[in-house]
Amino acid sequence: MSTHRYLKSGAHPYPHIGEFLRAKLRELHVSTPEAARRLGVSTSSVHAYYKQPSLQFGIIWKLSMALNYDLLSDLIARYPEKFPVKTDPKIAELEKEVEILRGLLRR
Template sequence: MSLRKYQEKTASPHPHIGAMVRKVMINKAVSQAELARRLQISSSSMAQYFRNSSLQFGILWNLGIALEHDFLTELSNYYPVNISFNEKSKLVSELREKTEKINDLEKEIKIYKAALGIKD
């Protein structure tokens, strides 16, 4: 199997987009069938997206909307450290990361409360 030019190894390889989408889908507890339904595509097409290391921008855009996830900001985290972004982008990215961390911690607190029988 021959690689396409964008799939060749470089000093800064891009992340596997299909794996990234699958991870977000699992973290958000959305099934493959549900995501396919939201996108109005077949489950087999959805499965193909997960196998692809790269996806067209429009597909990634639609996946982001369907999963309520900002893949574009997440992708910017994979750029080499020597690339500088404008300050607003950095602040927005940091705020999103902290918000995600807070949400994760709040979920964890709910789990612990439930395990201990503590009601809100």
């Protein structure tokens, strides 16, 4: 049993980051050796990441940069359904425009 509080189950369990990473690499068609090469670490290090329920932010950041893929947005998408997520004002403005245009099309 872990002594780390963040690993204890609670009301909002977070995704297992290692499993998330393995699935994301598979989805992106990036092999473990290729991910290791891009990160400058050993293949065994990447395999160790797969087993970790949590990874340091710096590792997730480096993986995003190495893969040229926004892993953080994918993790944010896993927040609970009604979780308040900061939105880009431009996106909110575009969503308003879309609603206006839909209203015009319904006429």
